[in-house]
Amino acid sequence: MLPRSLLARNIALLVALVALTLVCSLGVLLHYIQRPRIERAAEVFADYVMTLDRILAPMPADVGHAVAARLDGQPEPPANAATRPPPSLLNLYRTYQRDVFLEELRKHLPADMPVRWQTADGQRLWMRVHVAGTPWWIALSMNEDAQTSGMTTAIALSLGLALLAALTGYLIQQRINRPLQELARAARHVSAGEAPVTLPTDGPTEIAQVSTAFNQMTEALQQAEATRALMLAGVSHDIRTPLTKLRLAMAMAIPPGGDDSFVASAEGYLDQIDTILQQFMDYAGSGEREVAQPGDLNALIGQLAADFAGLGHEFELSLGDMPVFAFRPIAMMRLLMNLMQNAVVYGRAGLAVRTWTEAEVAHVAIGDRGKGIAAEELEQLKAPFSRGRNARGHSGGTGLGLAIVERIARLHGGTLQFRPREGGGLEAHIALPLAGKPVKQAQAASRSGGLR
Structure with a gap:
């Protein structure tokens, strides 16, 4: 499942490390910074709601209902106001904030003062209070700025920095890969029998050391090739010269009409020696x-x-x-x-x-x-x-x-x-x-x- 190229593997590793760092940072931020702030806000808001309830409860019915009407009060909450609103993947952080806020708010409010959240027709928080001794529901609008508190911007900035880090890693790895690709290309040329090229020895120390070692190897191969060609040329000359003299000596030493079978056998052996020598030359060349x-x-x-x-x-x-x-x-x-x-x-x-x-x-x-x-x-x-x-x-x-x-x-x-x-x-x-x-x-x- 891993990418095969070193470039892809390094980029994948860099992206994974950056993503892990962001996840850990966001986890610490949410659990140790944002959650206590939300819990504290829910506690303060619960005190506000209970204070409002204590003010509205002893009021005369007409006066209390008039005050509640100014707070969008009504006897029953809207049908689309839910005790636990559905989560939203597009607004995951807002959902997290809302759920933590509602959970803490219910902990600090009495059991006869439930709360509900309306997601349709705007975000509104509905709370049940007592007006002139009767239950009454009032609403408070929750604007988006109050919910996000800049967290969305922080997450977007983190993702942008992650992409920038990945792009930077890609450019760095491309620079490292270029001399490695040149080395692979030069090695293929050498294996194909072509003249080796001299690689540049600049760049990072490790790459320069590899290029220097390759240049030394190709120089040694060239010297070995030159030595082999010189040796084979000498062997060919030194062996074929006495073979030619031997053929001439045999032709001069054996009179016409001599042992033809011996002459043919000797000529055959000489031809075999010459063929074997040629095969060695062919293999070397x-x-x-x-x-x-x-x-x-x-x-x-x-x-x-x-x-x-x-x-x-x-x-x-x-x-x-x-x-x-x-x-x-x-x-x-x-x-x-x-x-x-x-x-x-x-x-x-x-x-x-x-x-x-x-x-x-x-x-x-x-x-x-x-x-x-x-x-x-x-x-x-x-x-x-x-x-x-x-x-x-x-x-x-x-x-x-x-x-x-x-x-x-x-x-x-x-x-x-x-x-x-x-x-x-x-x-x-x-x-x-x-x-x-x-x-x-x-x-x-x-x-x-x-x-x-």
Whole structure:
């Protein structure tokens, strides 16, 4: 039931505290200040009424009735004058004043001198006195000023101050939230593989400390990235150079017509080493430095499917309408090639690719009709150097292919999911944002696309 944002929670807490303070203050004011004043006024008024009764009681009938007539006296009270008038929510404080006044007035008046309150046709207090020895009802008008005594103004002023406090808290929290929003935006840029931005370190001390720590972290990440790129470039050069020399030495050392099987086996091992080295390079790079540019994802999928068809692997294409959006073309081609190559190697049959868009998200599903894999192993395949049981019989892999796919998907703000395919097999599902923002609730969005 609590608001999710820090701004809303702080405003709600501030409003609750101000409201609690006002309620407590009003309670103290009513109980210890206003109520004793009303009780004292009722006691004085009761003395006045009894004095009037003592004056009117011994008067001759004609004189007493004439005096009572000047006080709007009559033998019976009006029908709309009630012993306990109904409360009014719009005039809650007036109702409280009236009820306390009537309660105290009845305590100080004799039992044969009841009082009633008339709410219709103006507020009037009716009292029964004795005129020439007979009961007679006289009325006293109760104007609104006498009832409120400035309390309504005080309550309105308190509510205005509460709203002012809430508005002030909102403005203060907005100022605090602004650097936090900038921090969240910068963190999303870093997680998407973009160049980190330097955050300002002014403002409150706590926020400045967080911004300084973030700037130090991004600087360390940049240094680590530069060191990794330099190391990988050196590793690539230092390993591939002796591999090239080894190929040349083998070609020169083995005479024509020699052991062809040995030559083919050695060449195969060298190719595996080169492939493994390339996979390490691909995983380390994954397209962070490549610039995104508008492109047609369906056209890229069609081109890759044609290349696989030339190698004897036909993919059934079901391409929906896909708008042009920005992505890194080389990294995206690597992502699609890895998934399609996995479908060819481990699925072999029922190869298919389908695309669709939904809620500003582009969806790509690549499936096969292989033996599939248990649900508990699906997420583990995205971890580096993790290989499924159906891949352990294949040589030349490092378990980085799907890790590369996962990394490229996150670089584009997207997600990678695996699920069993209806009718058997496995399907890899990629969700990519069309507007450049990270995919929110990607599982729910892709689940609505479903297996069709």
